[in-house]
Amino acid sequence: MSVFKEGVQAAIPALRRYARALTRNADIADDLVQDTLVRALRSQHLFQGGELRSWLYTILTNLNRNRLRTLARRPPLTLFDENDGPRTMGPEAGGRDIERALASLTEEQRTVLLLVVLEGLSYRQVAEVQGVPIGTVMSRLARARAQVKAYLDSERPVLRRVK
Amino acid sequence: MKDNDLPVTEEELHAFVDGELPPDRHEAVEAWLAAHPEDAARVGAWRAQSQAIRSRYRDIAAQPVPDRLKFERLRRAEMSRKVMAAAALIAVFLLGGALGWIARGTPPNAQDEFATLTAQALEAYKLYVVEVRHPVEVPGSEADHLSQWLSKRVGHPLRAPNLEPLGLKLVGGRLLPTKSGAAAAFFMYENTSGDRYTIYCARSKTPNTAMHYNAAEKASTVYWVDGNVAYVVSGAAERKRLWQVARAAYEQIEPAGSQKNSSGS
Numbered sequence: 001m002s003v004f005k006e007g008v009q010a011a012i013p014a015l016r017r018y019a020r021a022l023t024r025n026a027d028i029a030d031d032l033v034q035d036t037l038v039r040a041l042r043s044q045h046l047f048q049g050g051e052l053r054s055w056l057y058t059i060l061t062n063l064n065r066n067r068l069r070t071l072a073r074r075p076p077l078t079l080f081d082e083n084d085g086p087r088t089m090g091p092e093a094g095g096r097d098i099e100r101a102l103a104s105l106t107e108e109q110r111t112v113l114l115l116v117v118l119e120g121l122s123y124r125q126v127a128e129v130q131g132v133p134i135g136t137v138m139s140r141l142a143r144a145r146a147q148v149k150a151y152l153d154s155e156r157p158v159l160r161r162v163k
Numbered sequence: 164m165k166d167n168d169l170p171v172t173e174e175e176l177h178a179f180v181d182g183e184l185p186p187d188r189h190e191a192v193e194a195w196l197a198a199h200p201e202d203a204a205r206v207g208a209w210r211a212q213s214q215a216i217r218s219r220y221r222d223i224a225a226q227p228v229p230d231r232l233k234f235e236r237l238r239r240a241e242m243s244r245k246v247m248a249a250a251a252l253i254a255v256f257l258l259g260g261a262l263g264w265i266a267r268g269t270p271p272n273a274q275d276e277f278a279t280l281t282a283q284a285l286e287a288y289k290l291y292v293v294e295v296r297h298p299v300e301v302p303g304s305e306a307d308h309l310s311q312w313l314s315k316r317v318g319h320p321l322r323a324p325n326l327e328p329l330g331l332k333l334v335g336g337r338l339l340p341t342k343s344g345a346a347a348a349f350f351m352y353e354n355t356s357g358d359r360y361t362i363y364c365a366r367s368k369t370p371n372t373a374m375h376y377n378a379a380e381k382a383s384t385v386y387w388v389d390g391n392v393a394y395v396v397s398g399a400a401e402r403k404r405l406w407q408v409a410r411a412a413y414e415q416i417e418p419a420g421s422q423k424n425s426s427g428s
Contacts, residue, residue, distance in 0.1 A: 009234045016232070017224040021216070033232055041241045098215040116181055117213040118220055123183055138174050145177070149208050 007052040021114050036060040058129045101151040109144035171195040180209045281384050284363035284395035292359045299335030309336045313348035319392050323350045324415040330354045341365050360398040360408050367393035385409035
């Protein structure tokens with residue numbers, strides 16, 4: 001119990017960071033983390049030791065995918081996020097660019113990139129989280145980086161002009 | 164030494180950036196990058212991306228964990244949930260009956276309004292979208308006049324959104340009656356191949372709602388309420404496209420109370 005508790009507690013700040021980067025919305029992110037923790041507590045008896053962190057990332061990643069599927073049927077929440085406008089200006093603008101670049105990725109690409117770059121998971125761990133071979137992780141990572149680069153290189157001025 | 168002669172793959176470049184490259188390939192990759200400036204630039208860009216992502220979200224992991232995410236609190240909640248689950252099952256039956264009884268006499272709710280307005284918008288869509296010579300009362304070339312007129316009649320500042328970035332030109336608009344006898348504004352757009360989309364706007368008493376997509380025969384709608392106005396975007400497009408159009412319209416609607424009263428473009 002206490003190993004489990006300590007492991008989960010230690011992971012919460014990073015889970016919040018990952019969820020925030022995935023969803024771009026503080027409330028949705030913390031909801032996801034809460035659901036992840038509840039899910040983990042409920043299936044604690046199924047956890048046989050091993051990589052607790054990867055397991056928690058797996059739960060969160062799956063819950064986020066479910067959330068996006070639900071949104072696809074009933075789209076509103078994403079929209080409200082697009083609208084939190086005023087922060088586009090000022091010192092956060094640089095951060096907003098990378099946020100928008102991340103938003104231009106597919107969910108799978110974004111997940112891979114964030115798990116590798118932000119959360120420091122190994123390719124093998126990411127493969128486990130996504131339940132795919134390492135080769136698939138590599139190609140998603142490559143596509144994600146190419147897309148972010150293309151976005152930052154060229155899309156930016158276009159966006160500025162439209163707004 | 165033999166390893167150094169193998170050509171470096173794209174995967175190895177990523178592994179290099181992410182610290183996953185086997186140590187015996189480091190030298191080879193570094194030599195490769197020195198000799199291939201384009202790859203070196205890409206690797207540099209990837210590193211800059213990583214840096215930007217980390218610094219954007221660094222603060223969040225440093226913040227104190229909110230109470231609702233504290234382990235003990237969740238664990239206690241989980242314990243009591245198990246106890247409550249059994250009780251709740253019984254309560255649901257009782258409550259379900261009670262709510263059903265209470266709901267008998269409630270006034271028309273958001274769900275009804277949603278259904279009514281969506282149906283009206285779809286009727287208007289079907290009626291006017293096939294009209295070749297007189298699809299609108301006021302042409303898109305008089306957009307300012309159109310917006311002023313419809314705003315006045317509907318009793319709320321309205322403006323035909325600019326959907327040209329999506330390849331949609333404003334055909335124009337007209338005034339329509341709603342079932343309850345109020346005025347509704349109706350804007351029509353079309354692309355170069357003649358596909359038409361309409362936006363139907365009517366006053367609403369229900370609070371703001373999320374956007375709802377509804378697929379009907381031949382045409383689909385996206386409906387939402389924003390600042391006392393209900394909007395229904397209709398079109399014969401697939402969901403993704405309709406969603407794009409609705410989103411563009413949504414983004415151009417100024418939140419209630421912040422109208423700038425600009426009559427220019």
